Amino acid sequence: MTSGTNIKCHICGESTTDSRLISTCVACDQQFHLNPYNNESHIDCGDAIIGPTQGVEFWCQTCLEALDREVTDRSSDPRASLDALAAPDGLLSIVETPSARAPTKPSTAPPRRSRTTQKRRYRRIDN
Numbered sequence: 001m002t003s004g005t006n007i008k009c010h011i012c013g014e015s016t017t018d019s020r021l022i023s024t025c026v027a028c029d030q031q032f033h034l035n036p037y038n039n040e041s042h043i044d045c046g047d048a049i050i051g052p053t054q055g056v057e058f059w060c061q062t063c064l065e066a067l068d069r070e071v072t073d074r075s076s077d078p079r080a081s082l083d084a085l086a087a088p089d090g091l092l093s094i095v096e097t098p099s100a101r102a103p104t105k106p107s108t109a110p111p112r113r114s115r116t117t118q119k120r121r122y123r124r125i126d127n
Contacts, residue, residue, distance in 0.1 A: 009033045011045035011061050023048070027063035034058060 006015040007022045010030040016022060021042050023034040035042035047064060051057040059067065 007031055009043070009045050012043060014043065023058035025060040025063055026051075026057040027059060027067075030060060032058075032060040 006017055007019060008015045009022070009032045011032045014033070016033070021033055021035060022031050023046065024031050025046065033043040033045040034048065035044050046058065046060040048056050048058050
């Protein structure tokens with residue numbers, strides 16, 4: 001489906017009349033290029049992720065970078081996020097420490113092959 005008006009991407013500044021190639025960012029409410037096709041070459045100025053309610057959310061590259069910075073700025077220790085929940089003292093002391101965990105068996109899964117293309121957050125559709 002195309003429209004007769006030019007839609008401008010706020011990331012790259014280019015315009016298009018094909019509304020299928022434009023999405024609206026869930027964070028900043030701006031329009032950006034997003035190619036939903038595997039077999040067609042178009043501009044991608046963002047991506048889509050599965051949101052907390054299991055729906056697809058469209059994010060522009062600027063907001064994705066801000067989201068990635070926010071996630072990496074948090075502690076890499078998942079237990080640190082438990083502290084933010086303000087659990088009563090002593091409750092967190094019953095959580096086992098990594099050294100007390102039983103050793104895990106080595107993985108028997110076959111090795112993964114390396115990607116030659118950029119990893120995308122969601123699978124594109126074919127025409």
